[in-house]
Amino acid sequence: MSDPICILGIETSCDETAAAVLRRAPDGSVTILGETVHSQIDEHAPYGGVVPEIAARAHADIADSVIAKTLQDSQTELADLDGIAATSGPGLIGGVMVGMMTGKALALAADKPFIPINHLEGHALSPRLADPCPFPYLLLLVSGGHCQFISVSGLGQYQRLGSTIDDAAGEAFDKLAKTLGIGFPGGPAVERLAMNGDAKRFPLPRPLLNRPGLDMSFAGLKTAAARIVEAEDLDTQGVADLCASYQASIAESLSEKTRRALLEFQAGDPGETRLVVAGGVAANQSIRSALNAVAEAAGATLIAPPLRHCTDNAAMIALAGAERFAAGLVDDTGLAFSARPRWPLDEARAKADPAYGGGKHGAKA
Ligand code: KG4
Ligand code: ZN
Numbered sequence: 001m002s003d004p005i006c007i008l009g010i011e012t013s014c015d016e017t018a019a020a021v022l023r024r025a026p027d028g029s030v031t032i033l034g035e036t037v038h039s040q041i042d043e044h045a046p047y048g049g050v051v052p053e054i055a056a057r058a059h060a061d062i063a064d065s066v067i068a069k070t071l072q073d074s075q076t077e078l079a080d081l082d083g084i085a086a087t088s089g090p091g092l093i094g095g096v097m098v099g100m101m102t103g104k105a106l107a108l109a110a111d112k113p114f115i116p117i118n119h120l121e122g123h124a125l126s127p128r129l130a131d132p133c134p135f136p137y138l139l140l141l142v143s144g145g146h147c148q149f150i151s152v153s154g155l156g157q158y159q160r161l162g163s164t165i166d167d168a169a170g171e172a173f174d175k176l177a178k179t180l181g182i183g184f185p186g187g188p189a190v191e192r193l194a195m196n197g198d199a200k201r202f203p204l205p206r207p208l209l210n211r212p213g214l215d216m217s218f219a220g221l222k223t224a225a226a227r228i229v230e231a232e233d234l235d236t237q238g239v240a241d242l243c244a245s246y247q248a249s250i251a252e253s254l255s256e257k258t259r260r261a262l263l264e265f266q267a268g269d270p271g272e273t274r275l276v277v278a279g280g281v282a283a284n285q286s287i288r289s290a291l292n293a294v295a296e297a298a299g300a301t302l303i304a305p306p307l308r309h310c311t312d313n314a315a316m317i318a319l320a321g322a323e324r325f326a327a328g329l330v331d332d333t334g335l336a337f338s339a340r341p342r343w344p345l346d347e348a349r350a351k352a353d354p355a356y357g358g359g360k361h362g363a364k365a
Contacts, residue, residue, distance in 0.1 A: 009318025012059040012099030013091025015040040015050045018314035019067045021074035024322035034074025048178035056094025078110035085321025088116035089340030096339045114334035115321040120345045122316035127276045138265040143279030144170035149261040160346035162214020170281045172218035190243045197244030204249040255290040262298040273300035280311045
């Protein structure tokens with residue numbers, strides 16, 4: 001049996017500057033020795049969304065102190081590490097560059113391997129931080145930047161079953177909140193107001209539900225809600241009703257597509273089914289209970305990582321590094337890796353059938 005593996009993970013692809021030190025035992029069990037997540041929400045809130053230049057600068061200001069604090073909290077020296085893993089895409093490229101270059105510099109100075117990690121692989125493996133969660137499983141990743149179904153059959157074995165063709169679900173929440181001026185990030189604000197609202201008051205669209213397949217779309221919903229805001233002088237109750245109607249539309253779209261995704265997944269893998277939901281939108285209680293009902297009806301178990309590991313964090317990046325190290329996939333080429341603003345998990349599917357943004361830079365998601 002080999003020794004435990006100790007990895008420093010760094011995450012800077014959006015608006016969280018995060019670091020974590022994690023130990024993975026040969027049996028796959030994981031101990032997080034220390035982790036820090038510094039959110040930049042206050043810096044972006046005045047703009048109602050993440051501003052890439054502000055994010056990159058804020059990461060550059062704070063990354064070294066976040067990493068130093070995490071190493072100290074975990075009583076780990078660079079010399080104790082087996083490798084340094086950093087998100088190297090996809091994401092806002094300025095932030096990705098900051099985290100990746102910091103990781104490379106530390107790796108070079110400490111003479112350790114640098115492990116470039118796909119942020120989406122981090123999310124895909126995140127349930128394994130707290131739970132053995134054996135492969136295979138079906139992942140629904142719903143965050144501010146991503147909304148996709150991925151069949152996870154093993155480390156590095158990801159098949160995209162469906163994806164949004166425009167906005168991510170979290171982005172849709174953020175855009176409604178911006179239109180209503182109720183705060184950023186939008187999801188928690190919309191969820192709070194929706195509690196006192198009537199979800200049946202506004203008949204909002206459920207895009208792509210009447211079409212077969214697992215792709216999703218949320219841009220039309222955003223436009224429909226913006227028209228209502230423009231046309232009606234909404235009072236407090238009206239705002240709550242719109243939030244409730246909007247949330248119900250997203251919950252219904254996600255749960256119906258999840259029902260279909262489970263059928264497709266189970267057709268290929270008829271054993272015990274695990275449905276993992278990750279990403280910030282997984283924090284939404286009404287979406288979570290809708291997904292739970294769908295999972296139960298399909299005889300599947302719903303696994304949602306604890307909230308701090310559902311949203312962006314570095315423990316999932318360190319775990320992806322540790323799993324890669326344990327599988328013998330880490331070599332000395334990491335330092336030469338170029339950051340990738342777009343880096344689909346399922347490259348073959350993204351090339352053959354880009355869900356959106358197929359343009360000259362390649363598939364976006
Ligand atoms: O995973 P995450 O922290 O960052 C990435 O986008 O990668 O997800 C943030 C997103 C935001 O769009 C936020 O509005 C949404 O997750 N979100 C929620 C809730 N909490 C966060 N959406 C709906 N309901 C919530 N309670
Ligand atoms: Zn993320």
